[in-house]
Amino acid sequence: MGVLGAGQLGRMLALAGYPLELDFHFYDTSGSPSVGLGDITIDTEAKLDNPALADFLNDVDVVTYEFEHLPAQLTQYIESKSTLYPPSKSIEVCQNRAEEKALFTKLGIPTPAYHIVNSLEELKAAVEKLGCPIVTKTTREGYDGKGQFVIRQAEQCEAAWQAIGEGKNGTNTLIAEAFVNFSRELSIIAVRSADDSMKVYPLAENDHHEGILRYSIAPAAKVADDINAQANQYIKELMHELGHVGILTLELFETENGLVANEMAPRVHNSGHWSIEGAHCSQFENHLRAVSGLPLGCTEAQKLTCMINIIGEKGDTGSILSLPYANLHLYGKEEREGRKLGHVTVQADSHEELAWRVKNVASFLPGSPEFKHS
């Protein structure tokens, strides 16, 4: 199994893949792989004529990725030489918010009103039309709250353009979105095989702080049947349309008028880490099953589960390990502000018990925001 990227998602893919007799070769273009197992090739230039890339492609049967912000020339080249799952179309759409929005619109999936802007003047015009507040984002590369700016008053347009419009290599294309009044953030994760068979995990409720996911509960509480049906329909249509193979994640806002799509990722996702303990077959194993042509595994939740991210500092892991209801997953990374270093999974028989347990775990993790959920 060839994997583009060599961070914690690759690590958890490998841990799920060895029991299926898969072996792993990671291709890292960041220069700082943290995966800690398998073979690793480091190639920070990602040049297509690099012998290391040829060796990597010779070594693997199929290529997947744990990170979608990859150069299009690299993924298209790999797709021409080997099997790339999910296909490059999924990457292209997911790494460009403008294409993503266009696809949502094409499939009739509600999404916030938006304008694509390429200059400060266009940004001002968009703010004029949509009204404040406006969420501006770079169309490419943004994740974990990076490359975003919320314009609360029209006077902030200059500041927003300076912050994210002016890039190192010329101006960035931005998307200016109307602010959505949502009651909560949900995500749905699903998996598709090349033969169009699909399985869907239950909706997760996600709690972000400063753009970073902190808590994810699955199955989410109080999901109305029609909301659940909508989410299932949207993700199935997206996977089918993209010819997607592997895991696809769709982030959603729940509003008074139903679900609104925020963004999607063509890979295993932080809001699916609960599935390692919480589902019969985890998102990692199901992704590998799909891209390897194996039957898909059961996506049902086995128990109510909350995933708590460990951000910046590892905290009191000894106390967490002492709890009879917590499972610790560390990623082998050095502490650094805002960095995802690991996660803790907590299970319980009721939402009340879960809330108590999560708060207890969070008390051992410095800087944890308050835990609230539906």
Next chain:
Amino acid sequence: MGVLGAGQLGRMLALAGYPLELDFHFYDTSGSPSVGLGDITIDTEAKLDNPALADFLNDVDVVTYEFEHLPAQLTQYIESKSTLYPPSKSIEVCQNRAEEKALFTKLGIPTPAYHIVNSLEELKAAVEKLGCPIVTKTTREGYDGKGQFVIRQAEQCEAAWQAIGEGKNGTNTLIAEAFVNFSRELSIIAVRSADDSMKVYPLAENDHHEGILRYSIAPAAKVADDINAQANQYIKELMHELGHVGILTLELFETENGLVANEMAPRVHNSGHWSIEGAHCSQFENHLRAVSGLPLGCTEAQKLTCMINIIGEKGDTGSILSLPYANLHLYGKEEREGRKLGHVTVQADSHEELAWRVKNVASFLPGSPEFKHS
């Protein structure tokens, strides 16, 4: 984490250890490591002055093992140079059935009547005293039914001596045990830390065929309170007496007169594989926690679980992966008669449902014996 041995137990230790940020270096003396991940040093001579051994010891903080039939000079040397957990005393006792019996007797743990014999004449005398049937075993090296011979009539003494008494390098010391009339085989697995804290997994019911474990159910059905208390007491006394650190497994016969100890292993055990999915913290993770000085994890069963060994042939793994209640664990080994190639874990809400599901899985594994349990 240094590990002596590089087979499937080492593989599952590593898979449990990466999320605790442990890294693995395996030291293999067999010449055929199958672990498939981590660093591996191969040293088939196991010479103490081998620079590879010095490098291995330099590279690791603590040494454990997945196989107890190790040369005493090697384990004692390692213990003198590094931290060896479980300690060499646990290995010495567990690799020698005579010492093991003596320890059971010392602690008042019932065990079959036995004689240690060093010649055909002594074997005949033992058979005379104990009466047939008699189980004869080499005191060292035997496992998975190897190095055993059942004497059903006194005339078989010569055949038994020829089969297992006469070794390649002189005669073997044998143990001749009175046959135990047992209703079922049970095992208990527990873990102890250096600070004498201990946790015990629920009893498993084991089904062996031709000396090889085929099915293991945990928690075992219909375990009387006094039987459970006995098993807990025995394993705790053994761990304390040995100064054991890590997992210890005790195999037991359930008889009309209570439990009778069969043998023990100072390591993670095939009858504990159910704990990967079935317990909050698996035997592999708890072993690593104990030998690393981390708090022990909860050993409670989360659900009724059966482990089914995959022996000799991998069978129809595609059909097994399609079942919504089975988890597949393959060990990366080539097919060979009698070889442990993997296992399947099945969970259910009742023993009836479990039996049906196990039979279904077994139908995809050629040569599976009939599944029966209490």
